[in-house]
Amino acid sequence: MPLTPPSICPCGSGLGLTECCGRLIYQGLTAETAEQLMRSRYSAHVLRAIDYIWQSWSxxxxxxxxxxAIRDWAESCEWLKLDILHTDDGGAADDTGTVTFCAHYRLGDHTHQHLEKSLFQREAGQWHYVAHCP
Ligand SMILES: [Zn+2]
Structure with missing residues (x-):
């Protein structure tokens, strides 16, 4: 089910969607940092931009x-908030990096937190999500 995109970016940056993750999700700009890709992956779940999420996987x-599976997961929840807790490397001059985040979502009557440390890798000049760290 398509959603009307919000004007403020869902990732919590405080920027407008078109100045933030929307540039990556809808306009094909490349994430400069692992955190930018992480934020855009969260926003893509909110926006149900399944193709974008798929392409962001390594x-x-x-x-x-x-x-x-990505679509089922994205559509089963109401995504509430993203907190970026910590980043290691993943900068414009790095080839790998990790982002620790907490995604808040509602499933049925309950709210949940998904806490994850994600590994990102730059492949062919573009950041990709590899896996969660053990
Ligand atoms: Zn954003």
Missing amino acids: ETTRQCTTPE
């Missing part, structure tokens, strides 16, 4: 999911 770990 090719080497795409077998861990399917576009259908």
